[in-house]
Amino acid sequence: MPPSTSREELRRRVYAAIDRRAEEIVGIGERIASHAEMGFKEIKTAQLVSETLQGLGLAPRTGLAMTGVRAEASWTGFASPDTPRPTARPAPRTPAATMPRSRACWARPWD
Numbered sequence: 001m002p003p004s005t006s007r008e009e010l011r012r013r014v015y016a017a018i019d020r021r022a023e024e025i026v027g028i029g030e031r032i033a034s035h036a037e038m039g040f041k042e043i044k045t046a047q048l049v050s051e052t053l054q055g056l057g058l059a060p061r062t063g064l065a066m067t068g069v070r071a072e073a074s075w076t077g078f079a080s081p082d083t084p085r086p087t088a089r090p091a092p093r094t095p096a097a098t099m100p101r102s103r104a105c106w107a108r109p110w111d
Contacts, residue, residue: 028052042067 018025032045046067053060058071 040066
């Protein structure tokens with residue numbers, strides 16, 4: 001992303017990328033929901049997340065805080081190391097006992 005790319009342009013590009021992969025994203029969410037695991041015992045979920053990140057060309061680190069997974073993307077095109085970079089974070093945890101079973105729960109919150 002060039003340094004001149006606006007925040008709104010970045011948002012538009014991210015939303016378009018999400019829309020292009022909507023079926024895959026919903027499928028991952030439904031897989032997690034149909035095999036819900038208790039907190040700090042999300043072994044299958046962590047494996048799925050790790051495999052998904054690897055499929056995106058990232059190198060995930062696993063076993064963080066028991067079952068956490070993290071991957072960093074390299075952001076190129078920034079003018080200097082001090083230039084703010086885009087960040088992304090997953091949705092907050094949802095305990096297995098309260099996991100909704102509807103596709104509607106995976107809808108984008110900005111729609």
